Each structure stands twice: as structure tokens, then as C-alpha cells.
Amino acid sequence: MSFSKRSALPAALVALSLLLAGCGDDAAESKSADETSEAPAPEEPATWPLTGLPAAEGESVEQDHPVLVAKIDNSQSSAPQLGLGQADLVVEELVEGGTTRLAAFFYSQVPTDVGPVRSMRASDIGIVSPVDATVVTSGAAQVTIDRIKRASIPFFGEGSPGFYRKDGRYAPYNLFTDLSKVAAETEDGTDERPADYLPWGTVEDLPEGIPARTLSADFGNHTTNWAFQGGKYVNKNSYAAKGDRFQADSVLVLRVKVVDAGYTDPGGNFVPESKFEGKGTAQLFHGGKVIEGSWSKDKLSSAIALSTPEGELKVPAGKVWVELVPVDGNNGSVAFGK
Structure with a gap:
């Protein structure tokens, strides 16, 4: 009797081991399936805030400079305008006399020659504020500068790094800027992506x-x-x-x-x-x-x-x-x- 009991015990242990091994395989398969179902979806590509376009491989949409908005004259006297081909977005706005001026937005590219650079208007507050932009300008009437400052909008004007007068042009249509030098002045060591300008x-x-x-x-x-x-x-x-x-x-x-913005230009036209x-x-x-x-x-x-x-x-x-x-x-x- 003792011999048959010893024989039965190893057989039972083998059966139990096989059963546990099978359960282990099932658990492993179940865990593997769970891991597969919970795998994170691939990340959406980063997009540029002023165009919505995806960044190319290796590009960062977080820059160590803000959106730069150059005020550019939009009359025959401004021809040829420089830099618009590298702008991300452009806003055309009314100025005095029924003419227009351009607010050219730069972020993904920062060209070296932009202009002719002209003055700001109160309209620019609503145009540039949504993306916390910095304005590149020839200046503005004091009443406008006061409002721009109250709106906490930074701006750079003539005398700042990057500004120069271009030979062969006459004032005030000869003021240009190397926007890369302006961008360098705004750097603070913090890379950050602005908000989207449009949906x-x-x-x-x-x-x-x-x-x-x-x-x-x-x-x-x-x-x-x-x-x-x-x-x-x-x-x-x-x-x-x-x-x-x-x-x-x-x-x-x-x-x-x-x-009416509350003042007139040198020609007596009301400023809109x-x-x-x-x-x-x-x-x-x-x-x-x-x-x-x-x-x-x-x-x-x-x-x-x-x-x-x-x-x-x-x-x-x-x-x-x-x-x-x-x-x-x-x-x-x-x-x-x-």
C-alpha cells in the first residue's frame, strides 16, 4: 500500500503543475490583450498657431520670441514691400483717408528685411492682443501710444535694434527692420507657443x-x-x-x-x-x-x-x-x- 501511495503523489503533482501552467498562459494572454487595448493613441502633430499647419519633423512650435507684428504701409509709395512672403498671416485695416495698412504676423519664420514700417493705430489693440504679440512700428500718436501701453502691448520702434533707413527710398517709406534682431531682443529663455489666432x-x-x-x-x-x-x-x-x-x-x-479715434492726422483727416x-x-x-x-x-x-x-x-x-x-x-x- 505504501508503494502505491508514493506513486500516486507525483502523478497528482504533475497534473496540478500542468493546470497552473495553463492558467498562467491564459493570464499572460489576458494581460497582453489588456496592454494592447490600452496602448496610447499616437500624438497629434504640433501645429503653428498662426496657420494651423503641422510643424515639420525637427521643428518646434514653441519659440523663444513672441509673435511679431510689423505695421507695413500699403500704398503705391511703399512699393516694393518686403517680407510679406514669409508672414504667417496678414490683417488689412483701415487708416485715415480711406487707405489701408497691413499688420503682418511673423512667428514660424523671421525674415531679415521687412517694411516699409509705419505707425500703429488704436485698431491694433484688438488685432494683436489675442496672441500677445509684440508690435514692430515707426511709432504712433501719443494718444495711441498711451492706449497701447494701457493694453500692455510691447512694441519696438525706430532706434531699436534691427531698424534702419534703406537707401534709394524717401521718408517715411524708407524705414525697414531686420526682424531677426528684433526677435533676439524679445528672447527671455522661455520657449512657449502662443494661442491659435483662428479656429x-x-x-x-x-x-x-x-x-x-x-x-x-x-x-x-x-x-x-x-x-x-x-x-x-x-x-x-x-x-x-x-x-x-x-x-x-x-x-x-x-x-x-x-x-473716430479722437484725433486727426497732419492733413486734418480724422483717424478711424x-x-x-x-x-x-x-x-x-x-x-x-x-x-x-x-x-x-x-x-x-x-x-x-x-x-x-x-x-x-x-x-x-x-x-x-x-x-x-x-x-x-x-x-x-x-x-x-x-
Whole structure:
């Protein structure tokens, strides 16, 4: 009897070991399945704040300088304008006499020759505040400087590093800047990405539009004309140097109220202020079509929100030219054609 008991014990131990091994395999398979199901999704590529475009491999969207906004003259006297081809985004605003000035935004690229650099307006507070930008300017009227300072907007003017007078041009259209030197002055050792300037999306996010291959933004004494050609919007009366034009993927027209800024220019013209807060109508031109909608900004420093009756309106990632056109009654108008 003792012999048969000793024989049975090892057999039982072998069976138990096989059972436990099988359970271990099941547990391992279960753990492996859990690990697979819980694997983190791949990270979305980092995008540039002023275009919504993904950064290339090795590029960082966090820079040790803020968004730089250069105020550039937009008249025949400014030709040829330099630097617009490397801007991320451009805002065209009304100034005195029904003419316009450009606020050119630079962040992903910082060119060495930008200009002609001209003065700030109170309108710039609502234009640059949403991304905590620094303004590059020739100066401003004291009343405007006081308001810019109260809004805590940094700015660099003539006499700052990078500014120079270009030979062969006459004042005040000969002031230019090496923007890389201005950027170096703003560095504080902290890399940070600004907020998105517009609600970025894709073409698939757009509602159905209506054909619009040409458009004209009339500011009173200046009209900016656009045509959709080769997948881009071409400024047909640009003052930019050949090969240095802004390549717009979209044109965003925002209708704004215009008020008297409270002073006149040397010629006696009242200085207008575009009220870039509150709400108004919007037209997004993209892909040869236009989508009608509205814009809103709770306050001057708020981000721009866009919508249609169907919901939020997102701008396809790319380079955008923003037209701040006065509403009807302020000598502004917009026309488009097929």
C-alpha cells in the first residue's frame, strides 16, 4: 500500500503543475490583450498657431520670441514691400483717408528685411492682443501710444535694434527692420507657443459654399482685389516685391464698425478706429467658394470665434489674409463674382 501511495503523489503533482501552467498562459494572454487595448493613441502633430499647419519633423512650435507684428504701409509709395512672403498671416485695416495698412504676423519664420514700417493705430489693440504679440512700428500718436501701453502691448520702434533707413527710398517709406534682431531682443529663455489666432480645421469641416473666384474689399479710397488661381488667392493689386507676395490659402472678410479715434492726422483727416470686438458678419473665401457666417470677440483680447447657422466655422489650415472691412455706412463694401 505504501508503494502505491508514493506513486500516486507525483502523478497528482504533475497534473496540478500542468493546470497552473495553463492558467498562467491564459493570464499572460489576458494581460497582453489588456496592454494592447490600452496602448496610447499616437500624438497629434504640433501645429503653428498662426496657420494651423503641422510643424515639420525637427521643428518646434514653441519659440523663444513672441509673435511679431510689423505695421507695413500699403500704398503705391511703399512699393516694393518686403517680407510679406514669409508672414504667417496678414490683417488689412483701415487708416485715415480711406487707405489701408497691413499688420503682418511673423512667428514660424523671421525674415531679415521687412517694411516699409509705419505707425500703429488704436485698431491694433484688438488685432494683436489675442496672441500677445509684440508690435514692430515707426511709432504712433501719443494718444495711441498711451492706449497701447494701457493694453500692455510691447512694441519696438525706430532706434531699436534691427531698424534702419534703406537707401534709394524717401521718408517715411524708407524705414525697414531686420526682424531677426528684433526677435533676439524679445528672447527671455522661455520657449512657449502662443494661442491659435483662428479656429483651425480642414476643408472637410467646411459647409457647402457658393462659387466665388474673385472678390474685392473696398475701404473707401483703396480696394484690394483677389482672384482664385492655382489653388491660391492672388492679390491682383499687391505692392509686394516680385517673388515676395503673401500666398493666401484663404481670405477672411470680417465687417467691423468704425469710429473716430479722437484725433486727426497732419492733413486734418480724422483717424478711424476699427472696433475689433463684439460681433459682425463674416465671409470665408476658400477653394473658389465663399461661406457666409458671423464673427464674435467678447473683448479686444479675446480670440476670434466664427460660426454659421449650422454651428462653428473652422478655417482650413493654411495662410490667411484677413480683411477688416468697414460695415455699410462707413464707406466699406465687399463684392465677389463667379
